[in-house]
Every structure is written in structure tokens, then in C-alpha cells.
Amino acid sequence: MNKITIVGLGPGDIDLISRGAMEALKNSKRAVLRTKEHPVVEKLIEEGVEFDSLDRYYETECSFEKVYSSIAEHIVSMAKEGVVYAVPGHPRVAENTVSLIEKLAGEKGIGLEIIPSMSFVDAMFNALGFDPSDGFVLLDALSFKSREVSSDKAVIITQVYSKFVASETKLKLMEYYDDDQGIYVVGHAGIKGSESIVSMPLCELDHYKGFDHLTSVYVPRGSSKKFKDVYELEDIMDKLRSKDGCPWDIKQTHQSIKKCLIEEAYELADAIENDDVEGMIEELGDVLLQVVFHSQIGKEEGLFNLDEVADSICKKLIYRHPHVFGEDKYEEATFMKKWEDMKKAEKGEETVAEGLIRIPRHLPALIRAHKAQTKAAYVGFDWKEIEDVYKKVQEEYKEVVDAHAAGDIQYIQEELGDLLFSVVNLSRFLKVDPEESLNITTEKFIRRFQFVEIEAAKMGKNIQDMTLEEMDMLWEAAKKVLG
Known part of the structure; x- marks a missing residue:
């Protein structure tokens, strides 16, 4: 048969x-x-x-x-x-x-x-008195994710057969809805004599006593969400750019707002540095706004939209992590080399130099130098011992001194660049981020200088009228007090 x-x-x-x-x-x-x-x-x-x-x-x-x-x-x-x-x-x-x-x-x-x-769903339509043509989402309590729910549609969740499953369902729904959101627990839908519908706030879902294999949960359409999501941000941006929107937002282009993303990224870095959680939330939102802003402009120009942006990064992450999403296996020590090889293949690059040229010129100089050196090092173009790096720093320092003695401004600029480049190389060998190191020193300088200025004021002196020797004495005091 x-x-x-x-x-x-x-x-x-x-x-x-x-x-x-x-x-x-x-x-x-x-x-x-x-x-x-x-x-x-x-x-x-x-x-x-x-x-x-x-x-x-x-x-x-x-x-x-x-x-x-x-x-x-x-x-x-x-x-x-x-x-x-x-x-x-x-x-x-x-x-x-x-x-x-x-x-x-x-x-x-x-x-x-x-x-x-x-279907039990048909029985629920009848029991609850709602028209499915208005739209609904059907989810399995054993496998759904909070992002699958929708306040624009009614939500039916099946297989809420025990207090434990109800508790897990409640926690997932509370990631999306307000805690006191009204819901209905529906038992034995369509069964004469035993059908029941109990309304309650979401936070009390697992207090219900009658769970069995014929229990479902219903969340009405138009329920209140706890958080606005990225799609609502997209709708807001669409409204701001519409003919009835904001004049400033309407006239912006990719070129006019490109610096905003850089500024927001630095403000985020500052919040992270200060361990400011609220600041991180705000600044990450500002960075996300820039992504949505550019995507909205791209959509209006018929070039790309937010979905294509998300699709691109998802595909890139999957492609570049074959050890996670595929069968490849390799050690952490070789991962970055593999990563660079995949990037070359992805970009259609045949030479290492093409990868070096691709490093954005808008990056801070220390970061760009570090990236260039790292890419070259992956193919073996690197010092073997750190002692050789120290020697190179000393050599470049001497050449700066010689250039200064010669009084050749262009030569000085070139040799000073060589010295900075060799110091970045040293930081790489020492496994220290040169950008972060310089920022730490700059912060230290600012704190010490502030100390000097405050102490000078306590002495009744204007720092501009002090001699270098007087300021240096206060500077040494700042080092002892502040470190």
C-alpha cells in the first residue's frame, strides 16, 4: 500500500x-x-x-x-x-x-x-468573537520568540499546557508587552460544557489553575508594547522625511550627514569608556538613527533599504564564521588570518596591497596605521623580534633630530610620520592599542594641567603670568597627587 x-x-x-x-x-x-x-x-x-x-x-x-x-x-x-x-x-x-x-x-x-x-483555532475565533481577517499571529508556546509577536495583530499561543510553560510564555511576552497587559486564557475551545475563557493581566498568567493540553493564550490586537522597535524607528524616519515632515530632515543627503555617524560613534565610545550604561543606550540609539536615516535616503533614491542593509551584514557574518555556521574547524590563533583571506575573496582582491588601499582614509591616523601593519603582518611582512622594533624607533627618532637640524619642514614632517608609524608598530608588538594609549595620556595631561591651574589660582596667580619653572613645580606636584 x-x-x-x-x-x-x-x-x-x-x-x-x-x-x-x-x-x-x-x-x-x-x-x-x-x-x-x-x-x-x-x-x-x-x-x-x-x-x-x-x-x-x-x-x-x-x-x-x-x-x-x-x-x-x-x-x-x-x-x-x-x-x-x-x-x-x-x-x-x-x-x-x-x-x-x-x-x-x-x-x-x-x-x-x-x-x-x-481546527482549535476556528473554535477560538468563535469563542472569542473576533474576525481572523483582521489578522492574527499563531505561535507555539514551546518555541516562539518575543520578537514574533505583534501588537498590530491578535496573537494566539498554543500548547500552554502547564504552569511551567505558562511562566516561560509570560516572561517572553513581558519582553514585548506591558506587565499589566490584558490577556485571555482559553481552555477547551469548542468543547460543549467545558469551554472556558478567563481574562487577567499578563503578569498573572502563571497563577491560572486550569492548565492542560487544551489551553491557549489570546492577546488582543492593539495591545500596548513595552518598547518601540527598529521598525517603528523606520516609520518615524519615513514621516520626518515626508512632505509633511521636518524641513531639516527632508533636505539631508548621504553627504550632509556622513559626519554625524562618526560623531555619534565617538560619543558612544566615550559613554563606554565612562561605563555610562544610560549614555550607552542613548548613544547606541543615535548610531542606530544614522543607519536608519541613511537607509531611508537610500530607499527614497531607489538604491537600497534597511532590509537590504540587514541582509548584507547577516550574510557577511555567516560567510565569515564558517566555524560556527559551517563545518570548518580551526584554532583561535589562525582565525584572523582566515578572516582576512575571506575578506579578500569576498571583495575580489587578488593582492595584499588592494586590502591596504581599501582601509578608509577617514580613520584616525593611528588606527589606520595599525590596520595597515596588521594586514601586512598576516603575510609575513613583519619584524621577527621586538628588539628590532625598538631599534627602528630609535633610528626614526634620530632621523627626526637630523631633519630638524637641517631645517627642512617637508623632511621633518616625513620623518616624524615615520617615527609615529614605528611607535604604532611597537604598540602592536606590545599588544597595546595605540589610540587608547594616547587617549589615556591625553586625559592624564588634562587632569594634571587642571590641577596646575587650580593650584595657581589658590596662590593668587594667573597661570598666563607664571614662568615655566613655576608651572613645572606645580606639574611635579600634580604627578605626585594624581599619579
Whole structure:
């Protein structure tokens, strides 16, 4: 026979199981139920339907994913002699095993027939009195993520069968909705005499007492969200750039706001340096605004949009991490070399110099020098010992002195650049960030100079009228006090 017939048992009332599904079960010599935890099972027994149930997989397997795959494999293994597989509700609605069986059956050339019954979702539409054409999101409590919910649509969450699952569901929903958001717990939807609908605030979901396998949660459309998301930021930016928007935002271009991103990035770096969490939230928002701003301009020009920006970075991250998303395995020590090789292939570069040229000229000079040296070092163009680096620093320092003695301004600039470049090389060998090191020293200079100025004022002196020797005495005092 080599055939699988999948039937729906309906939401739980015997009147809601289809005639075709019931006939298939009655006439089957090999009927299998995913679970016998369903109200119509008692009626099937009364009708003389003989069946096996697969509840045992829920007890022996370590995860729901494994339960579903094991059930699918079991049903497909029975196909040779024909099997009728029964699932709660409608086979096409929130039934993972059916999707897995369909895939396996297709691969093995096994015939498949699906006989539907009324879905529990249909029963919920009726019980709650809402029109599904207004839009709704159907989620599985065992696997959904908070970002999948939507305040623009009603949300139905299935399989909230225990207090533990309810607690996990509550925590996920509270990442998105306000804690006191009104929800409905729906039990036994469509089953005469036992259907129940209980309203409560979201924060009390796991206080409900009647959880079982026929319990679902309903969140009404238009519910209040805890946070605005990036898509709302995109809508705000679209409004600001519209004909009724802000005149300043409307006239901006990629060129006019390019410096804003750099400024916001530095303000974020400052917040991170100061361990300012609130500042980080604000500055990260400002950086995100710049991304959305450029994406909005790109969309208006018909060149790109935010989705394409996100798609680009997602693909890049997956491509550049084959040890995470693929089968490649290599040690951390070789990772950066692999990373550079992938970037070269990605950019279509055939030479190392092409990669050096690609380093943005707008980067701070110390960072750009460090990046250039690092890229060259990956192919072996580097000093072998740090002693050689020290010698190079000394050599370049002497050349600066000689250039100054010669009085050649252009020569001085060139030799001073060589000296700075060799110091960056030294920082790389010492595994110290040159940009951060210089910033630390600059901050230290500012603190000490402030000390000098304050102490001079205490002495009744204006720092501008002091001699270098007097200021130097206060400077030494600042070093002792401030370090």
C-alpha cells in the first residue's frame, strides 16, 4: 500500500470531527494517535476504533524537537502496510509532526492523504468573537520568540499546557508587552460544557489553575508594547522625511550627514569608556538613527533599504564564521588570518596591497596605521623580534633630530610620520592599542594641567603670568597627587 493518511481529531468536541476523518479511523486496521490526551478519544473507543498512541515518546525523548522527529520517523516506517495517523485539531494547523512526515514521505515516494477536521483555532475565533481577517499571529508556546509577536495583530499561543510553560510564555511576552497587559486564557475551545475563557493581566498568567493540553493564550490586537522597535524607528524616519515632515530632515543627503555617524560613534565610545550604561543606550540609539536615516535616503533614491542593509551584514557574518555556521574547524590563533583571506575573496582582491588601499582614509591616523601593519603582518611582512622594533624607533627618532637640524619642514614632517608609524608598530608588538594609549595620556595631561591651574589660582596667580619653572613645580606636584 505504501500510504500515510493523516486525519484531524478536531478541537475536542465529537461533533467537530469531520465525517471523513471518523470514517478513516473506523475503517483503519492501523490507527495511530499522536496523543490520547484528547477529549474525542473516549468516543473513539466507544465507536470501536482500535489505536496505538505515541505518548511514550514524550516520556523518553530529551526535547520536543526529538519527540516530533521520532514520531515522524515512526509513522513513515509504518507506511508500507498503510497507516492512519491522527492528530488534535486540523493537521495543517500548528502540527509539527505533519510537516516532518510530509517531508520524509516526499523523499521516500510515499503517498500522503490529509483529511481535515475543524481546527482549535476556528473554535477560538468563535469563542472569542473576533474576525481572523483582521489578522492574527499563531505561535507555539514551546518555541516562539518575543520578537514574533505583534501588537498590530491578535496573537494566539498554543500548547500552554502547564504552569511551567505558562511562566516561560509570560516572561517572553513581558519582553514585548506591558506587565499589566490584558490577556485571555482559553481552555477547551469548542468543547460543549467545558469551554472556558478567563481574562487577567499578563503578569498573572502563571497563577491560572486550569492548565492542560487544551489551553491557549489570546492577546488582543492593539495591545500596548513595552518598547518601540527598529521598525517603528523606520516609520518615524519615513514621516520626518515626508512632505509633511521636518524641513531639516527632508533636505539631508548621504553627504550632509556622513559626519554625524562618526560623531555619534565617538560619543558612544566615550559613554563606554565612562561605563555610562544610560549614555550607552542613548548613544547606541543615535548610531542606530544614522543607519536608519541613511537607509531611508537610500530607499527614497531607489538604491537600497534597511532590509537590504540587514541582509548584507547577516550574510557577511555567516560567510565569515564558517566555524560556527559551517563545518570548518580551526584554532583561535589562525582565525584572523582566515578572516582576512575571506575578506579578500569576498571583495575580489587578488593582492595584499588592494586590502591596504581599501582601509578608509577617514580613520584616525593611528588606527589606520595599525590596520595597515596588521594586514601586512598576516603575510609575513613583519619584524621577527621586538628588539628590532625598538631599534627602528630609535633610528626614526634620530632621523627626526637630523631633519630638524637641517631645517627642512617637508623632511621633518616625513620623518616624524615615520617615527609615529614605528611607535604604532611597537604598540602592536606590545599588544597595546595605540589610540587608547594616547587617549589615556591625553586625559592624564588634562587632569594634571587642571590641577596646575587650580593650584595657581589658590596662590593668587594667573597661570598666563607664571614662568615655566613655576608651572613645572606645580606639574611635579600634580604627578605626585594624581599619579
